Amino acid sequence: MDNTDINSIANLTERFQQLADRKKAKLKVVEPLEMIPSWPTSMRGTPNACLRSALFAGIQGNERIAYKKRTLLAAVDGIEVRYLGVQLNQSDLDVWMHIVHLSRQQLPGFNVTFSAHAMLTALGRSTGKSQHEWLKESMARLGGAFVEMTFNGRDTFGEKGFLRYHRDERTQRYVVELTESMLRLFEDGYTYIEFAQRQKLRKHPLALWLHGFLSSHAAPYPLKITTIHRLSGSSAKTLRDFKYRLRKALDALVAIGTLESFEVEEDSVKIKKHPTPCQKRHLDGKPH
Numbered sequence: 001m002d003n004t005d006i007n008s009i010a011n012l013t014e015r016f017q018q019l020a021d022r023k024k025a026k027l028k029v030v031e032p033l034e035m036i037p038s039w040p041t042s043m044r045g046t047p048n049a050c051l052r053s054a055l056f057a058g059i060q061g062n063e064r065i066a067y068k069k070r071t072l073l074a075a076v077d078g079i080e081v082r083y084l085g086v087q088l089n090q091s092d093l094d095v096w097m098h099i100v101h102l103s104r105q106q107l108p109g110f111n112v113t114f115s116a117h118a119m120l121t122a123l124g125r126s127t128g129k130s131q132h133e134w135l136k137e138s139m140a141r142l143g144g145a146f147v148e149m150t151f152n153g154r155d156t157f158g159e160k161g162f163l164r165y166h167r168d169e170r171t172q173r174y175v176v177e178l179t180e181s182m183l184r185l186f187e188d189g190y191t192y193i194e195f196a197q198r199q200k201l202r203k204h205p206l207a208l209w210l211h212g213f214l215s216s217h218a219a220p221y222p223l224k225i226t227t228i229h230r231l232s233g234s235s236a237k238t239l240r241d242f243k244y245r246l247r248k249a250l251d252a253l254v255a256i257g258t259l260e261s262f263e264v265e266e267d268s269v270k271i272k273k274h275p276t277p278c279q280k281r282h283l284d285g286k287p288h
């Protein structure tokens with residue numbers, strides 16, 4: 001091998017190394033999540049991406065559908081949600097919210113432990129066999145879902161499952177690991193949900209979705225009824241049917257004190273709500 005061949009190989013090796021270094025430099029390093037935010041015992045912290053999209057739909061359990069391919073769900077501007085798996089609803093959000101609640105005072109990566117009986121009791125459910133089976137199904141849905149989130153067209157996080165778990169079949173005790181990509185949703189904003197209010201809405205899925213959505217806004221703006229229909233993931237086939245469901249849901253929110261009043265017009269709804277103390281300070285322009 002003459003000097004020309006040696007120099008050519010050296011040059012190729014150098015160029016390859018330069019390309020490798022350049023590619024490596026462009027890789028985005030995702031720092032591990034330091035800690036889950038904390039909140040009062042009476043609240044449930046929930047990422048806004050979960051409250052302002054159809055990821056956890058406002059539907060009954062028997063209305064679920066299965067997404068057999070990666071499907072774009074409805075969401076507010078700035079958030080793209082793609083989903084693969086059995087549709088999640090507000091009862092599934094209750095389970096995930098409570099597990100996150102249990103983990104809020106510890107570092108990410110540590111397991112959360114609870115009994116099925118304690119979880120069902122905390123959610124205001126009965127503790128018979130059918131409810132234990134319901135919890136198993138919900139945990140399976142949360143564990144099997146594939147979720148991909150994109151924020152403002154910049155960063156995309158994809159993860160199979162909100163959680164991974166082990167269940168002791170003798171004691172019905174769960175050991176749960178929350179997946180980090182889903183916990184990262186807190187970094188793009190989250191809302192305190194008043195748990196006692198939410199408990200009163202348990203049999204009203206659209207009211208539950210509205211409660212979360214409206215809680216994430218200090219001063220709700222007039223909303224198009226078609227927008228609420230789309231964002232809530234409603235299964236209503238006609239706008240007339242949905243408007244009927246919407247009125248009942250809004251009445252339920254007035255009854256528990258979340259809303260002061262509402263007005264349904266031809267194609268929109270105007271809402272007047274009671275802001276939380278934190279939201280009131282925000283509206284008044286005062287520091288938290």
